[in-house]
Amino acid sequence: MEPIKKLVLLGTGLISGSFALALKRAKLVEHVVGVGRSPENLQRALELRVIDAASQDAASAVIGADFVFIGTPVGQMGALMQAIGPNLAHGCVVCDGGSTKQDVCALFRAHLGGHLAYCVPAHPIAGSELSGASAATYGLYEGRRVVLAPFAETDLSVIERVKALWQACGALVYEMPAAEHDGIFAAVSHVPHLLAYAYMNAVLDKPNAALCLEFAATGFRDFTRIAGSHPDMWRDIALANRDAVLADLRNCAARIAEVTVLVERADAEALRSFFERASDARSAWGKTSSGFRK
Amino acid sequence: MEPIKKLVLLGTGLISGSFALALKRAKLVEHVVGVGRSPENLQRALELRVIDAASQDAASAVIGADFVFIGTPVGQMGALMQAIGPNLAHGCVVCDGGSTKQDVCALFRAHLGGHLAYCVPAHPIAGSELSGASAATYGLYEGRRVVLAPFAETDLSVIERVKALWQACGALVYEMPAAEHDGIFAAVSHVPHLLAYAYMNAVLDKPNAALCLEFAATGFRDFTRIAGSHPDMWRDIALANRDAVLADLRNCAARIAEVTVLVERADAEALRSFFERASDARSAWGKTSSGFRK
Numbered sequence A, B: 001m002e003p004i005k006k007l008v009l010l011g012t013g014l015i016s017g018s019f020a021l022a023l024k025r026a027k028l029v030e031h032v033v034g035v036g037r038s039p040e041n042l043q044r045a046l047e048l049r050v051i052d053a054a055s056q057d058a059a060s061a062v063i064g065a066d067f068v069f070i071g072t073p074v075g076q077m078g079a080l081m082q083a084i085g086p087n088l089a090h091g092c093v094v095c096d097g098g099s100t101k102q103d104v105c106a107l108f109r110a111h112l113g114g115h116l117a118y119c120v121p122a123h124p125i126a127g128s129e130l131s132g133a134s135a136a137t138y139g140l141y142e143g144r145r146v147v148l149a150p151f152a153e154t155d156l157s158v159i160e161r162v163k164a165l166w167q168a169c170g171a172l173v174y175e176m177p178a179a180e181h182d183g184i185f186a187a188v189s190h191v192p193h194l195l196a197y198a199y200m201n202a203v204l205d206k207p208n209a210a211l212c213l214e215f216a217a218t219g220f221r222d223f224t225r226i227a228g229s230h231p232d233m234w235r236d237i238a239l240a241n242r243d244a245v246l247a248d249l250r251n252c253a254a255r256i257a258e259v260t261v262l263v264e265r266a267d268a269e270a271l272r273s274f275f276e277r278a279s280d281a282r283s284a285w286g287k288t289s290s291g292f293r294k
Helices: A014-025 A039-047 A074-087 A102-111 A113-118 A156-168 A178-205 A209-215 A218-228 A231-240 A242-264 A268-286 A289-293 B014-025 B039-047 B074-087 B102-111 B113-118 B156-168 B178-205 B209-215 B218-228 B231-240 B242-264 B268-286 B289-293
Strands: A004-010 A029-035 A053-055 A067-070 A093-096 A122-125 A145-148 A172-175 B004-010 B029-035 B053-055 B067-070 B093-096 B122-125 B145-148 B172-175
Touching: A004 A014, A014 A029, A014 A067, A014 A156, A029 A039, A039 A053, A067 A074, A074 A102, A074 A231, A093 A113, A093 A156, A102 A113, A102 A178, A122 A156, A145 A156, A145 B209, A156 A172, A178 A209, A178 A218, A178 A231, A178 A242, A178 B178, A178 B209, A178 B218, A178 B242, A178 B268, A209 B145, A209 B178, A218 B178, A218 B218, A218 B268, A231 A242, A231 B268, A242 A268, A242 B178, A242 B242, A268 B178, A268 B218, A268 B231, B004 B014, B014 B029, B014 B067, B014 B156, B029 B039, B039 B053, B067 B074, B074 B102, B074 B231, B093 B113, B093 B156, B102 B113, B102 B178, B122 B156, B145 B156, B156 B172, B178 B209, B178 B218, B178 B231, B178 B242, B231 B242, B242 B268
Parallel strands: A004 A029, A004 A067, A029 A053, A067 A093, A145 A172, B004 B029, B004 B067, B029 B053, B067 B093, B145 B172
Antiparallel strands: A122 A145, B122 B145
16 A cells, blocks of 8 residues: 555544554554644654654645544534645545544535545544543554545545555444444444433432432442543534434433333333343343453 | 340341351351251352351241341342241341342331331342352451441340441441432432433334444443343332332433433533533542442
């Protein structure tokens, strides 16, 4: 495979930096330019050789690039796309790492509408409590999943190239429409966060909340772990993926209403079946590669 | 403190066996009789010196006992109480280890109504994936919580004695009405299980459930861990603690309906506050003794 000559990272952090490091190790990139707002973070990225050059100006940094990776929070992507649009070389591939895809696709369409043949929205599913360039590691994508959500307009050869690059980073690459991606992540990630927040608030509403929390044990600990997640980040995700989140929230509410009725009626047999379906599926999942690896 | 002369365990397993072992180590029991249905389990308990004698007949085993601990599932307690009632010596203390208390209190009232001065319903909050006499350990109750839910009729000296015995096992002992106990455990244990089962069923309803589960990661893993719990056990608990469970399920459903409306309206500020209240409380809890020890 032909290496990338000039890779520009818009946002130089864990996700983009680990992408650059993995490509460097695979000898699939010659020169990496890191763009960011924090001089300290860029300096650290240079010292760690995550990047070879640093810039605080996205628009000028992308001149002459053949690959741009947008690794910022989704909220900053629109302005960056607008800034770089006029300076993108013909054929320069643009990829992102955002965790919602329909909203990012809309930004690509709005700001890089004439360049979609070379755009491949993506979601590398890898994270860590750590962030910043100093958290970037060579092996972050080994065995992790990356979803590509290309446009109908995207050149097939560009999709194949992006896929091969991620595979060279060790990732398992999937391709699916942005709406399907967002539906999946609403179901298995976004809605659990909202349910955990809602549950935690219901406990806090109780007059004896402090005493309740004193007796909360391991089941509570694991069930509510994600309720400790960052409020800003999850507000943004809930709103970015609003339609899919609402659909799945309503499905869950219906199932909760159902189990409430079964308890009300003391319908032991139906309760048992309801629990057993869930328990069997959860136990089976725990034995799959998804269940034990993550 | 005067040691127990003859302690009878009705059900010889993790909870009752660990109680016996801790009392033995503290030199607070002279003779332990284990009652159970499985000869193999009783044999193992004898070999491990959890018990000093074994019996398969509860009614005859309690003759001459000064302390009876009922460590069976709640479903078996009524018949056992009925069987032992006529043979209980005056002043023999009766304690249980069931995880719901209002239903157990009702069984005590129904079957040992003339003996309530010596009855102390209790919930030792300690568990393990393991069960049976071979799972019993000396230190199970070190630093763990035990709730006593005595009757208005219970002698104060009996309550003090049971409290002191549990403290000698290393436990932190709380005393509260059975209804308060059940309300607390509905909130922090029973309802999370029902929500996790309901959520898991909602995921399984999706046409692309298998694909969703393939992308489920650490958040999903922890949130759904308790959905893998035993269906029979949780059916019994949900029904035994029905009123408290229903009240808390409805509170949670109301909070889920609220967050659904906030997402619908894209009310970013209110969503942020909703998430932040939960996140702050969960983070604070994680730093408490309850949060990090369990």
